[in-house]
Amino acid sequence: MKINDVILQTITRVVVFIILTLAIYLFFSGHYDPGGGFIGGLVLASAIVLLFLAFDIETVRIGIPINFRVVAAIGAFIVVATGIGATVFGTPFLNQAFKTFNIPFFGEVELSTVTLFEAGVALAVVGVVVTIILSISKDG
Amino acid sequence: MNNIIVFPMVIPVLTGIFLLFLRRHIILQRWVIILSLLATMIISFIILGQIQTEGILRLDFGDWKPPFGILFVADSFSMLLVLTASFVATACLIYAFFSIGEAYEKMFFYPFVSLLIGGVNGSFLTGDLFNLFVCFEVMLLASYALIALGGKKLQLRESIKYMAINVVSSWIFLVAIAYLYGTLGTLNMAHLSVRIAEVGQTPILTVISILFLIVFSLKAGLLLYQWLPGSYSAPPPAVAAIFGALLTKVGIYALFRIFTLMFYHEPSITHTMIGIMAAITIIGGSIGAIAYNDIRQIISYNVVIAVGFILIGLAVGTNIAFEGSIYYLIHDMVVKALLFLLAGTMIILTGTEQINRVSGLIRNYPVLGWLFFVVMLSLAGIPPLSGFLGKVLVGQGAIESGSYVLLALGFLSTLFVLYSLLRVFLNSFWGETMIMVDDEKPLRKGLVIPCLILTLATVGLGVGAEGISVYVIDAAKTLSNPEIYINAVLNN
Numbered sequence: 001m002k003i004n005d006v007i008l009q010t011i012t013r014v015v016v017f018i019i020l021t022l023a024i025y026l027f028f029s030g031h032y033d034p035g036g037g038f039i040g041g042l043v044l045a046s047a048i049v050l051l052f053l054a055f056d057i058e059t060v061r062i063g064i065p066i067n068f069r070v071v072a073a074i075g076a077f078i079v080v081a082t083g084i085g086a087t088v089f090g091t092p093f094l095n096q097a098f099k100t101f102n103i104p105f106f107g108e109v110e111l112s113t114v115t116l117f118e119a120g121v122a123l124a125v126v127g128v129v130v131t132i133i134l135s136i137s138k139d140g
Numbered sequence: 141m142n143n144i145i146v147f148p149m150v151i152p153v154l155t156g157i158f159l160l161f162l163r164r165h166i167i168l169q170r171w172v173i174i175l176s177l178l179a180t181m182i183i184s185f186i187i188l189g190q191i192q193t194e195g196i197l198r199l200d201f202g203d204w205k206p207p208f209g210i211l212f213v214a215d216s217f218s219m220l221l222v223l224t225a226s227f228v229a230t231a232c233l234i235y236a237f238f239s240i241g242e243a244y245e246k247m248f249f250y251p252f253v254s255l256l257i258g259g260v261n262g263s264f265l266t267g268d269l270f271n272l273f274v275c276f277e278v279m280l281l282a283s284y285a286l287i288a289l290g291g292k293k294l295q296l297r298e299s300i301k302y303m304a305i306n307v308v309s310s311w312i313f314l315v316a317i318a319y320l321y322g323t324l325g326t327l328n329m330a331h332l333s334v335r336i337a338e339v340g341q342t343p344i345l346t347v348i349s350i351l352f353l354i355v356f357s358l359k360a361g362l363l364l365y366q367w368l369p370g371s372y373s374a375p376p377p378a379v380a381a382i383f384g385a386l387l388t389k390v391g392i393y394a395l396f397r398i399f400t401l402m403f404y405h406e407p408s409i410t411h412t413m414i415g416i417m418a419a420i421t422i423i424g425g426s427i428g429a430i431a432y433n434d435i436r437q438i439i440s441y442n443v444v445i446a447v448g449f450i451l452i453g454l455a456v457g458t459n460i461a462f463e464g465s466i467y468y469l470i471h472d473m474v475v476k477a478l479l480f481l482l483a484g485t486m487i488i489l490t491g492t493e494q495i496n497r498v499s500g501l502i503r504n505y506p507v508l509g510w511l512f513f514v515v516m517l518s519l520a521g522i523p524p525l526s527g528f529l530g531k532v533l534v535g536q537g538a539i540e541s542g543s544y545v546l547l548a549l550g551f552l553s554t555l556f557v558l559y560s561l562l563r564v565f566l567n568s569f570w571g572e573t574m575i576m577v578d579d580e581k582p583l584r585k586g587l588v589i590p591c592l593i594l595t596l597a598t599v600g601l602g603v604g605a606e607g608i609s610v611y612v613i614d615a616a617k618t619l620s621n622p623e624i625y626i627n628a629v630l631n632n
Contacts, residue, residue: 073160080154086202087143093150094202 005054012054019047027122031110037118041125048126049133057137068134072127078120082113142197144190145214147183148222149262149275151176156254156282166245170237173250177230177257184223187214188611196618196628198267206267206629207331213267213629217466217615220608221264221393224470227597228385228477229257231590235481236378238586239488244376247289253382256282263390267629269317269327272394276313276359280306283387286379287371298374305367309358316351323348330629333402333622341405349403349410353417356398360391362451363417365444369428372443373436373493377484380436384443385477389469392450396465399454400619401626407457415455415546421448422549426556430563434493435483438560442479442519445553446472452546453534461537462616468530470608471518471601475527478515478594482508485587486568490575495564500573505583509569511591516565518598520558526601 023044030036051060086095098112155176162169191197196215200206233253240249259279266272284306288299321327323344324335336345354364361368368388372380395414403410425444432438450472453465483493485508490498502509518525521532531554538547601608618624 070161073157076157077154080150080157084150084154087146092141092200092203093143093146096202 008054012050016047016051019043019050023047027118028115030118031112031114037121038125040118041122042129044122045126045129045133048130052133052137057134068127068130070127072124072131075120075123075125075127079117079124082117082120085113141203142190142199142214144183145187145197145199145212145265146201148180148187148226149212149258149265151180151183152254152258152261153278156251156258159251159254160248163246163248166242169245169250173254174230174233176254177226177233180257180261181223181226181230184219184226188216188219188223191216191219192610192614196625198629207326207328210266210268210271211328211629212265213330213625214265215615215618215625215628216611217396217618218264218393220466220470220611220615221389221473222261224473225257225260225264225386225389228473228594229253229382231593231597232378232381232385232477232481234593235381235484235587235590238584239484240376240378244289249286249289252282252285252289253379255279256286256382256386260386260390264393267329269320269329269332273310273313273317276390277310279387279390280310283383287375287383289379290376292374295374298371301367302371305358309355312351312358313355316348316355319348319351328629329397329401330626333626334630336402336405341403345403346406346409349398349406350413352398352403353395353410353413356391356395357417358391359388360395360451361388361421361444361447362391362395362414363421363424365421365424365447368444369437369440372440372480373434377481377487380484381477381480384440384480385473388443388447389473392447392469395451396454396462396619400457400462401622404457404622411455411457414451415543418448418451418455419546419549421445421451422553426553426560429556429560433496435486435495435564435568436493438495438564439476439479439483442557442560443476445557446476449531449534449550449553452543452550453537455546456534456537456541456543457620458537458540459616459620460533460540462619463612464530464533464535464537466530466612466615467533467605468527471526471530471598474594474597474601475515475518478511478591478598479519481587481591481594482512482515485583485591488587489581489583490568495567498568498574499571500569500575502569503573504575504577504580507588508583508591509565511588511595512561512565512569514595515598516558516561518602519561521554524599524602526598526605528602529605 023040026035026043027037027040030040083094087093096112096114098110100108100110103109155173159169159172191214196213199212201210256279259275259282262275263272263279266275284299284303287302288295324332326332326335358364372383399410422445425441425448428441429438429445450465450468453461487493489505492498518527521527534550535547
């Protein structure tokens with residue numbers, strides 16, 4: 001019997017973008033408010049998992065031709081590399097720098113290197129979560 | 141600020157991540173990992189020298205001052221272990237290059253080994269209890285993968301046991317940390333020590349310390365070693381050697397750190413318990429070592445005996461006993477790796493792990509036979525090999541403090557070690573040769589060279605004990621005077 005998943009697929013097409021927006025919002029709010037790389041990454045991964053559920057793995061693979069193991073490795077690499085990066089500037093390992101810039105339209109924006117670190121965390125989380133889900137689904 | 145002390149952990153971790161990208165390029169993977177380990181060794185050596193001139197080094201991550209941030213602390217004790225661990229891992233990896241096989245190398249074998257070493261070095265270096273937990277987990281996750289990799293029936297059975305026991309003990313670890321944080325409000329080891337000294341080691345703190353004792357006993361194989369022989373005989377020889385040489389030693393290190401730095405006020409309870417546990421471990425290990433015909437079981441039980449022996453030093457708790465334990469710890473890392481590699485080579489050459497099915501190996505492979513002979517003497521503590529000094533000093537400490545039972549058990553265990561290995565030697569190496577010259581499998585140089593390196597190291601550690609005595613004395617001094625460590629961490 002063929003399962004009719006028109007509703008799920010239609011809703012997914014819209015909802016995925018909402019989830020992705022939320023993920024980005026959570027990622028950037030993480031500096032002073034709840035959120036950050038780990039949570040942002042989890043939400044982002046949930047969007048991809050929803051795509052896997054609504055469509056099948058092969059279709060999504062064609063749409064997003066990314067090897068998620070590599071994503072996880074890149075993420076972890078960024079995390080450690082930003083930590084070491086601090087030592088290059090003669091500051092303690094894992095030290096972070098930040099500065100406030102005045103960018104037109106956005107106004108006062110604080111840019112900090114911790115965002116790079118968080119980006120690494122997010123990538124690692126996305127990579128690991130999706131890899132785990134894909135590995136489990138293979139057995140079924 | 142001493143950024144250098146973070147590198148013994150960061151280099152292996154970064155290498156492990158980097159190697160994930162090189163999955164198909166096996167030769168390149170080998171070069172990268174061996175170079176990274178050599179770099180780690182050199183850096184560790186530099187740090188060890190620096191400690192002698194500048195005292196204990198510390199690094200506050202992200203410039204968060206203790207006790208608020210997490211930090212790494214490098215004293216002679218931890219750096220000696222980091223150096224030895226990197227050295228032993230290098231030798232085991234060279235062995236792995238020639239024995240592990242392409243299937244393993246393509247399934248992320250080297251990344252896992254690299255992460256394991258990063259976790260081990262991190263555990264030795266950290267100055268924060270929760271960070272210790274994290275480093276333990278890094279090490280354990282890598283070891284789960286390594287023990288299961290290969291997917292043989294025996295491996296899967298043993299890895300389930302291994303994982304179950306470690307997950308449970310990690311959980312107890314976490315609970316103990318939570319209790320301690322709830323009681324004292326800090327997790328920085330030096331700060332904990334200060335606070336425990338201020339309030340006195342109340343009964344509740346002693347109970348928490350016993351919880352830690354249980355956790356690390358599980359990890360080190362002290363009394364709770366029943367999982368160890370099975371798990372360590374499942375993976376291939378190179379992996380078993382890394383496990384046998386490094387993993388239990390991290391547990392031993394943690395026991396030393398916790399019971400010399402923090403919970404040293406009630407030795408009549410905690411240290412007596414450690415002494416009793418060490419005694420039972422030695423007895424159990426000795427019985428196991430002579431009970432089996434499977435060479436992997438024999439050497440795994442030898443690991444257990446050594447754990448008991450090293451912890452006699454902690455139970456006795458005098459300065460000389462600490463020195464002895466440190467010597468013996470270093471010696472044991474080198475020699476156990478060597479023993480596992482030699483046993484692995486024997487299994488590769490003969491195809492069986494039963495010692496009574498093999499005989500006369502020394503005719504076919506004289507080098508292997510003589511190496512086994514040397515390692516046997518070294519483990520038995522015959523001078524001038526490396527086991528001698530540790531045994532003498534631990535014995536001296538035991539006499540000083542009047543722990544004659546532990547002394548007797550410690551030296552009796554030596555006889556059992558000797559007997560168990562002599563049995564292997566007499567059965568497998570002496571007697572009529574069973575392997576015809578035509579059927580003889582060639583002994584590849586790649587398998588002998590790492591064994592030779594480690595044998596040279598055990599001879600070198602014995603003959604050149606004078607060379608490392610400076611570091612060992614300094615390490616023992618820090619262990620018996622916790623205020624040195626505390627001052628280095630908390631005084632800005």
